[in-house]
Amino acid sequence: MAVISAGNIQxxxxxxxxxxxxxxxxxxxxxxxxxxxxxxxxxxAIDQLPEGMKLVPVYYTRISKEQNQATMxxxxxxVAPAFYKKIAIQNEKELLExxxxxxxxxxxxxxxxxxxxxxxxxxxxxxxxxxxxxxGQIASIKKEDTDWPDSDPEKSKSTLMVNHLRNLYLLPMSIxxxxxxINKYQLTNIEEDETRLIYMAVPxxxxxxxxxxxxxxxxxxxxxxxVYSSIAALAASEKCTRLSEKLIKFGxxxxxxxxxxxxxxxxxxxxxLLKWHGKTxxxxxxxxxxxxxxxGSIRRTLSNNQHALAENLEVIFRVLPYLADxxxxxxxxxxxxxxxxxxxxxxxxxxxxxxxxxxxx
Amino acid sequence: xxxxxxxxxxSQPLRLASEIKAINDVLQQSRHCTLPDDYVEFLHKTNGxxxxxxxxxxxxxxxxxxxxxxxxxxDATSKAEEADIIGEDEVALGRTSGGMLVIYSDKxxxxxxxxxxxxxxxxxxxxxxxxxxxxxxxxxxxGAYVNHPEDLNC
Numbered sequence: 001m002a003v004i005s006a007g008n009i010q011x012x013x014x015x016x017x018x019x020x021x022x023x024x025x026x027x028x029x030x031x032x033x034x035x036x037x038x039x040x041x042x043x044x045a046i047d048q049l050p051e052g053m054k055l056v057p058v059y060y061t062r063i064s065k066e067q068n069q070a071t072m073x074x075x076x077x078x079v080a081p082a083f084y085k086k087i088a089i090q091n092e093k094e095l096l097e098x099x100x101x102x103x104x105x106x107x108x109x110x111x112x113x114x115x116x117x118x119x120x121x122x123x124x125x126x127x128x129x130x131x132x133x134x135x136g137q138i139a140s141i142k143k144e145d146t147d148w149p150d151s152d153p154e155k156s157k158s159t160l161m162v163n164h165l166r167n168l169y170l171l172p173m174s175i176x177x178x179x180x181x182i183n184k185y186q187l188t189n190i191e192e193d194e195t196r197l198i199y200m201a202v203p204x205x206x207x208x209x210x211x212x213x214x215x216x217x218x219x220x221x222x223x224x225x226x227v228y229s230s231i232a233a234l235a236a237s238e239k240c241t242r243l244s245e246k247l248i249k250f251g252x253x254x255x256x257x258x259x260x261x262x263x264x265x266x267x268x269x270x271x272x273l274l275k276w277h278g279k280t281x282x283x284x285x286x287x288x289x290x291x292x293x294x295x296g297s298i299r300r301t302l303s304n305n306q307h308a309l310a311e312n313l314e315v316i317f318r319v320l321p322y323l324a325d326x327x328x329x330x331x332x333x334x335x336x337x338x339x340x341x342x343x344x345x346x347x348x349x350x351x352x353x354x355x356x357x358x359x360x361x
Numbered sequence: 362x363x364x365x366x367x368x369x370x371x372s373q374p375l376r377l378a379s380e381i382k383a384i385n386d387v388l389q390q391s392r393h394c395t396l397p398d399d400y401v402e403f404l405h406k407t408n409g410x411x412x413x414x415x416x417x418x419x420x421x422x423x424x425x426x427x428x429x430x431x432x433x434x435x436d437a438t439s440k441a442e443e444a445d446i447i448g449e450d451e452v453a454l455g456r457t458s459g460g461m462l463v464i465y466s467d468k469x470x471x472x473x474x475x476x477x478x479x480x481x482x483x484x485x486x487x488x489x490x491x492x493x494x495x496x497x498x499x500x501x502x503x504g505a506y507v508n509h510p511e512d513l514n515c
Contacts, residue, residue, distance in 0.1 A: 038445075041444070041445075062479060065481065065483055068476070068481075068483050069483060069484070072459050072461075072483070075458070075459055076414055076458060076459070080458065099427055101426075104426070112413065113413045113414075113458075114426075115426065116426040118426075120411075120424055120425050120426040121411055121425055121426060122425065122426045122427060122429070123425045123426070123427060123429030123430075123431075125458070125460060126458060126459075127460060128459075128460075131478065132459060133476045133478055133479060133481075134478070173429070176460060177440070177444075180444075180460060180477045180478055181444050183478045184444065184445070184446070184477060184478045184479075185445075187478050187479055190479060
């Protein structure tokens with residue numbers, strides 16, 4: 001039986017990373033499962049995708065009609081005005097460079113949709129990067145938006161996570177139509193609450209020189225705070241529900257930075273994590289207190305938890321390909337995990353020798 | 362979808378009527394539903410409408426800043442059909458913030474605000490005035506069926 005220890009965690013997780021990266025269905029795989037007619041239309045839309053946008057794999061979880069209405073109401077009444085205020089103040093120079101006139105920027109400073117001096121609106125849509133209609137759990141979790149503009153008189157900065165400002169950007173209407181088409185053909189007959197891996201068009205934040213990129217760059221509030229990307233959608237998906245369950249067990253590891261990053265996305269999950277973490281601590285303390293007379297049930301629990309931890313590392317690193325593709329801010333947190341202070345043993349037989357060999361501190 | 366507009370008619374109302382007829386002819390030929398009566402009334406009041414949170418299409422494209430144009434009814438319907446967003450007996454009449462499409466369905470005689478990606482109807486209205494009232498700033502979204510909820514089976 002192989003022993004997983006701190007010394008070879010890095011190697012193992014790298015292997016898992018590579019394996020999982022390879023196991024994510026490719027766009028070609030996704031397209032193979034589609035009807036030929038839809039595949040052709042999807043390919044036509046992809047071919048039109050301009051420089052400045054790229055496709056990333058994202059789990060899309062269709063929200064309910066009620067959630068859809070709730071997110072839309074908050075978006076229109078509260079979030080969109082705050083977004084315009086934010087970029088008009090923070091990105092004024094870039095907006096001017098992108099062709100927005102001073103009048104439109106003044107409008108935005110008031111929280112209005114930009115229009116020129118003749119009252120004509122600009123051909124841009126305020127779009128959600130992670131689609132509102134496919135945002136799963138983050139369509140119903142409220143959290144304080146740290147990007148909320150100081151100038152906004154709105155007292156409560158707490159909004160649904162899918163409506164957080166960093167998930168919004170101005171997108172030319174023509175590109176928005178392409179993005180929707182790409183999504184649509186991958187979502188044929190998707191049911192409410194169903195999760196599906198799709199390739200979604202998102203703004204490419206790498207440095208570039210295309211005019212389109214400049215437009216996007218000018219409008220996205222992300223310089224300091226990268227957008228939520230696939231992980232947000234993952235958090236919403238069934239897969240991530242299972243992932244969260246596993247991450248909860250991850251609470252046995254001393255370094256909880258990664259857990260907190262993930263669980264910041266879902267406060268309910270976070271609370272559950274802390275509860276589990278407390279239980280695990282209890283077990284450890286009990287074991288330490290009664291080291292000389294450890295009973296079988298505690299021993300089994302500990303060894304099983306240790307084994308689960310090793311498994312969980314696999315699960316955690318399943319998410320990394322998505323993070324890497326999307327440049328998610330959580331990526332750094334995860335990349336530091338393998339060097340954490342931990343020592344992991346595989347499941348042990350119920351023998352005193354095995355217990356003595358296990359390391360918990 | 363290219364209607365044969367009569368551009369040389371000196372009377373604006375008559376020209377509009379001519380354009381509406383031409384649009385309806387094209388819609389009928391392509392097996393879409395014709396424009397509902399109350400939308401025709403709306404077009405006579407204002408030939409399309411652009412607002413903070415929605416656009417309603419007119420018989421002709423509407424000017425946007427930066428030389429942009431908002432689609433007209435036929436263009437939008439044609440695009441929505443091509444993208445399999447709407448089917449027969451439906452016509453695209455507008456769009457909202459948040460990437461939803463406003464359509465009219467002859468099947469149930471309702472206006473629907475639908476998600477383009479899933480086709481799900483998120484808001485339903487009996488009259489276009491109800492949609493406008495519900496989506497106009499700063500009025501809050503009241504949800505579906507603001508006109509005659511008792512008439513709808515929801």
